[in-house]
Amino acid sequence: MSQRQLKINGEDKTVDVPDNMPLLWVLRDVLGMTGTKYGCGIAQCGACTVHLDGRAIRSCQMPVSAVGSRAITTIEGIGKTPTGARIQKAWLDEEVVQCGYCQSGQIMSASALLATTPKPDDADINAAMAGNICRCGTYVRIRAAIKRAAEGEQPT
Ligand code: FES
Ligand code: FES
Numbered sequence: 001m002s003q004r005q006l007k008i009n010g011e012d013k014t015v016d017v018p019d020n021m022p023l024l025w026v027l028r029d030v031l032g033m034t035g036t037k038y039g040c041g042i043a044q045c046g047a048c049t050v051h052l053d054g055r056a057i058r059s060c061q062m063p064v065s066a067v068g069s070r071a072i073t074t075i076e077g078i079g080k081t082p083t084g085a086r087i088q089k090a091w092l093d094e095e096v097v098q099c100g101y102c103q104s105g106q107i108m109s110a111s112a113l114l115a116t117t118p119k120p121d122d123a124d125i126n127a128a129m130a131g132n133i134c135r136c137g138t139y140v141r142i143r144a145a146i147k148r149a150a151e152g153e154q155p156t
Helices: 023-030 082-093 103-116 122-129 139-151
Strands: 002-008 011-017 049-052 055-058 071-073
Touching: 011 023, 049 103, 055 103, 082 103, 082 139, 103 122, 103 139, 122 139
Parallel strands: 002 071
Antiparallel strands: 002 011, 049 055, 049 071
C-alpha cells in the first residue's frame, strides 16, 4: 500500500492503495465513482475508458502507480468540459443509449476524439472508436451523435 495524490475531475484526492491496483478499481471501489464501467478487464472492450491529460486510456489496464501527476477525467466530470457537454447533448438528441453499459466509455472516447479532431471524418471516427464495443449495437447512433457534436464546434 502507498499513499498517492490523484487529480480527478479537477479535484485532488488522496488514496492509500497497492501500486499495481488498476485505476478502474481505485475509481470504483476506493472512491465510489461507479460511472466508469468494468467490462472485460483486459483492455478489449472500452467500458472502462477515462482520460489522462485528455487522452483516452483503458483504466482496467492502467496501474495507479503509472498515472503520476496526469489529470484524470471520468464520465462524472466530462460534462464540465465544452467538448464533453456537446457530446452528452448530442447523445441525448440522437437517443444513442440502449442498455447503457458501454456508454460511459463511448462518450469518453468520443470526447477525446473531438478534442483533438474537431471535424472527424468516418475514418477518424473508426480509428478512435474501434476499441469501444457495444453489445446493443448502437454504433450507427454513436457515429451520428459524434457528427452532430462536431457540427456544434465553434471555429477557433
Ligand atoms: S474493462 Fe477495460 S477495456 Fe474492457
Ligand atoms: S448500449 Fe448496451 S452495450 Fe452499448
